[in-house]
Amino acid sequence: MSGALGRSVPRLEDDRLLRGRGRFHDDVVRPGQLWLRVVRSPLAHAEIRGVDTARAAALPGVVAVVTAADLPAHLRIPVRQPHPGLDFTPHLQPPLARGHVRYAGEPVAAVLAEDPYLAEDAAELVALDLAEREPVLDARTAPAATCEVGVVDFGYGDVDAAFAGAAHVVAAELRTGRHSGTPLEPRGLVAEPDPDTGRLTVWGAAKIPHINRRVLATLLALPEHRIHLRETDAGGSFGIRGEFYPEDFLVPFLALRTGRPVKWSEDRAEHMVAANHAREQEHRIELALDADGRLLALRDEAWLDNGGYVRTHGAVVAALTASMISGPYRLPACRSRVHIVKTNKTPIGTYRAPGRFQHNFVREHALDLAATRLGLDPVELRRRNLLTAAELPHERPMSVFGSPMLLDGKDHLEHFDKALADVGYDRWRAEAAEARAQGRLVGTGCAVILEKAGLGYDSAVVDIGVTGAVRVVMGGANVGQGIQTVMAQIAADTLAVPVDSVHVVLSDTDLLPDGGGTFGSRSTVVGGTAVRDAAAKVLDKARAVAAELLGAAPGSLVARDGGLAVEDAPDRRLDWGAIAAASYAPRWTAAGDEVGLIGRATYAAQGMTYPYGAHFAQVEVDPDTGKVDVTRYAVTYEVGRAVHPEAVRGQLLGGAVQGIGGALTEEFRYDERGVPQSLTLDTYLWPRADELPDIQVEVYEDAPAPGNPLGLRGAGEGGTAGSGAVLAGAVRDALGLAGDVGALPLHPWRVRSLMSLKRAEEPARAPAEASTKEAS
DSSP states (O other): OOSOTTOOOOOTTHHHHHTTOOOBGGGOOOTTOEEEEEEEOSSSSEEEEEEEOHHHHHSTTEEEEEEGGGSOTTOOOOOSSOOTTOOOGGGBOOSSOOSEEOSTTOEEEEEEESSHHHHHHHHTTOEEEEEEOOOOOOTTTSOHHHHEEEEEEEEESOHHHHHHTOSEEEEEEEEEOOBOOOOSSOOEEEEEEETTTTEEEEEOOOSOHHHHHHHHHHHHTOOGGGEEEEOOBOSOOTTTTTSOOHHHHHHHHHHHHHTSOEEEEOOHHHHHHHSOBBOOEEEEEEEEEOTTSOEEEEEEEEEEEOOSSBOTTTTHHHHHHHHTTTTTBOOSEEEEEEEEEOOSSOOBOOOSSTTHHHHHHHHHHHHHHHHHHHTOOHHHHHHHHBOOGGGOSEEEEEEETTEEEEEOOSOHHHHHHHHHHHHTHHHHHHHHHHHHHTTOEEEEEEEEEEOOBOOEEEEEEEEEOTTOOEEEEESOOOSSSOHHHHHHHHHHHHHTOOGGGEEEEESOTTTOSOOOOSOTTOIIIIIHHHHHHHHHHHHHHHHHHHHHHHTSOGGGEEEOSSEEEETTEEEEEEEHHHHHHHTTSHHHHTTOSOSSEEEEEEEEESSOBOOEEEEEEEEEEOTTTOOEEEEEEEEEEEOSSOSSHHHHHHHHHHHHHHHHHHHHTOOOOBOTTOOBOOOSTTTSOOOOGGGSOOEEEEEEOSSOOTTSTTOOOOOSSHHHHTHHHHHHHHHHHHHTOSSOOOEESOOHHHHHHHHHHHHHHGGGOOOOOTTSOOOO
């Protein structure tokens, strides 16, 4: 091994990106390309009585205007991951609305024109005759008969008996607001047909190109081998980019129909209503505890606002919300049910830490309530209930996505204690107490998280040419996370070459028949292992060739300095180019094996690995405005093994910032007719860099994943997963609340209402009776 793993080498992507040499979808310009503009419904719920395209079609330079009548009536965008017992068929979205519109922003027609400005002008001439209907905007009160898609139910143990015998019962009703990834670069696509070969090339697909190619092939009735998806750079993904949307069908469909390249670039206002939203859920959670504050059971009922259709993720968000709510705690019994409910809002999908942002908030906030009610320190309550080394690995008696839920960490309590010390949390709390004594509203919070990573499969090809050049082709996608560098490191480590000499090609469907894609913190865990295995096959073949040339035993050859050398006689060596050239000799081609130094591998994880961590925050609330200032923030995370430590830190840091936004400022709001009110970044508020403290990130490598050959655990979502939980706890502490905060995000107006409620309740509050069964 070359020692390339575990080093924060310069990222291979950075030089060209920092010099402005990136190639994003909008940089792809094809000769004769047309521009697509989508006509979207201005109403949340309406019957389509007519779509008049005549004026738009008559505009000079407009090539086509299409509606649902121009598409096959059966077309629906399928889910990529079915859920047992749920039939999503009646709830799937057509590429263009047919009969009814079910959310503001739903595509109703598409306009093709010779330039983007003309396309936009023509789109404004398309007249929609819509008969508005009453929208459904609340998942919990929506009529189940017409709106409920189904219920996802996970659990184990005798929950009812545990609650019946509990010394304490603590309950809360909590809500998470609707927000999303809102990447810096909105979505876009370019599709070009080749009339000579009948092939279609598509640029701009991200996240899951091979899966999307299969969907597109089915919808277009076009063989997969005639569709070539090519990578471009992406200005952020976070789970929402790269799912199969209506535009992912419309662009290639219209390219084939016109025989010309078609380009679509989403603007920010479109993105805010058309790309997947996320997070919006309402929970009723109950904790059962014994007299010493030890957890006996958890019971949770949740309503997930799914928006107007079921999109490609299916029930993934609901399943992750329900299945992992028990977290890293010793919990004898647990039951969680999530109702998937359609409303007249933008459909939801996965967004960084889907389900976990929500359930960590409700579980950890309920633990804070329990600590108050029992008169315990919130830190101590968690310490009493976290799983220890003696209890790990720990199997929950249920499965998640067909995989047993086996918590494979080393020691959750040990991690928490180490985190408390490394962060200096006692000092934070002392500072907050001193500030409160001075009359300031300063508080602290802590939250413990359990993550998941690494399920599924991925494929890779590694080859070495006669010049010694190493190439890696794998099925992940570049979404800005540094995947090229990490895959180069893994190959370089096996083949003993410089990291910057490895050429990495991602998600090119012509070069790699299949790949799993980039989602769910799995690219390094699964895709990286496939690269390792493919490189190992190259190494094995090279040893056989070089052993014969050097007159040595294959087992005596080691990868060193860009070639193979005899371990005890390093001067007896061959470089990779010489070995590759020799591998084409008849001696090695006669066997019928694949010619050259090439290795192919598919790695299928037998189960998920479960990373874990903790979040800590200190906040100060402005008593006049209710604005929450984050004064300190820290994340600790067990990654198993870090291929590129700084990349892991960057993932956790960026994730924390997104989580802070969802906890405090970001929210898609609607009026009473279901019309979106958050269409710009002036109304949908990202957290500002100058409003955030330096975020402390501690990456631990104390527990390499036992089920992964490299010991890897995923790191993409842990920074987001605990943000809502920890900030809710810190604000609650700052305000001195006995009850809960109610909902996220904690906008200033919501915080002010909590302050008013506290003032109104203070005189009537009686001391809690910690020795009796109680609920809040």
